[in-house]
Amino acid sequence: MTNAKRTLIVIAGPTAVGKTHTAVKLAGYLDTEIISCDSRQIYKELSIGTAVPDIRELDGIRCHFVRNKSIHQYYNASMFENEVLELLGDLFRIKDTVILAGGSGMYIDAVCKGIDDLPSVDTEIRQQLQDQYQKEGIESMRALLKRLDPEYYKTADLRNAKRILKAIEVTLMTGRAYSAFLTNPDKRRAFEILKIGLNIPREALYKRINERVDRMIREGLVNEAKRYFEFRHLNALNTLGYKEIFRYLEGTLTLEETIDLIKRNTRKYARRQLTWFRKYDDMKWFDPSELSVIKNHIEQYLNRRTASSQKNS
Numbered sequence: 001m002t003n004a005k006r007t008l009i010v011i012a013g014p015t016a017v018g019k020t021h022t023a024v025k026l027a028g029y030l031d032t033e034i035i036s037c038d039s040r041q042i043y044k045e046l047s048i049g050t051a052v053p054d055i056r057e058l059d060g061i062r063c064h065f066v067r068n069k070s071i072h073q074y075y076n077a078s079m080f081e082n083e084v085l086e087l088l089g090d091l092f093r094i095k096d097t098v099i100l101a102g103g104s105g106m107y108i109d110a111v112c113k114g115i116d117d118l119p120s121v122d123t124e125i126r127q128q129l130q131d132q133y134q135k136e137g138i139e140s141m142r143a144l145l146k147r148l149d150p151e152y153y154k155t156a157d158l159r160n161a162k163r164i165l166k167a168i169e170v171t172l173m174t175g176r177a178y179s180a181f182l183t184n185p186d187k188r189r190a191f192e193i194l195k196i197g198l199n200i201p202r203e204a205l206y207k208r209i210n211e212r213v214d215r216m217i218r219e220g221l222v223n224e225a226k227r228y229f230e231f232r233h234l235n236a237l238n239t240l241g242y243k244e245i246f247r248y249l250e251g252t253l254t255l256e257e258t259i260d261l262i263k264r265n266t267r268k269y270a271r272r273q274l275t276w277f278r279k280y281d282d283m284k285w286f287d288p289s290e291l292s293v294i295k296n297h298i299e300q301y302l303n304r305r306t307a308s309s310q311k312n313s
Helices: 019-030 078-089 105-113 125-137 136-149 150-155 160-175 202-219 221-227 242-249 255-275 290-313
Strands: 007-013 034-038 097-102 192-198 283-286
Touching: 007 034, 007 105, 019 034, 019 097, 019 150, 019 290, 034 078, 078 097, 078 105, 097 105, 105 255, 125 136, 136 150, 136 160, 150 221, 160 202, 192 290, 202 221, 221 242, 255 283, 283 290
Parallel strands: 007 097, 007 192, 034 097, 192 283
Antiparallel strands: none
């Protein structure tokens, strides 16, 4: 049974739209803390390419799950779900509201409705598949997935090498098709959930993305990627910004081509994020500049929940 006095406020949207700024302002307004829901900002070795918020940006607000894992650690959405729920149990003892902010749709789903309990993957199997992927490319992985799990192959995003490899890993390790684990549990939560989506006109969003990439380059993204070049096979580094710069460091791209490719891939990523979040029927959308409107929306929701709880008590 949910507790009407406990509300998780989800702030989601595409990259560079202004989620952190909005979350910080709302956390200050509500006197609460933020849980970052970004599958890249969790890595403590990375900061420039993951746009980790600095102390000034956080303005004294406590933000959890930022730079708290190593790139050498295996981590997934199911583990994130368990750790966040444990933290929420502690936070809701002292706070009526908590903010979950980020752009990783699968991680948001894991917290809000649960994710299938997938087994941890054997590191040897993972390395073997990574080596095969590097040598033979994504087509080889697609063919292997089709043979091992034709049901999942029908619905899988066949452009997403990370998802394909994950499905193959689980299948090889357990002897069960990956699709057999995907039961959509939709677990009940002991708190209410209010979803807020942030978006701006596409041209403005693309301008922000391009400016952010240029800023990352100026701040030293190339040198940051260079420090971890030897670990480029790790799943944590198979991510926007770093994987393009690894190609530059390998000599297959010029720096100008690399920067253009990062911008282009980031714009594509933003479109995929919006496609994911638009599936949420319970999400209300705002321009991040409408902070007062967002605050009013939250207050009205909380007041309705309180009134409904009092009526039913």
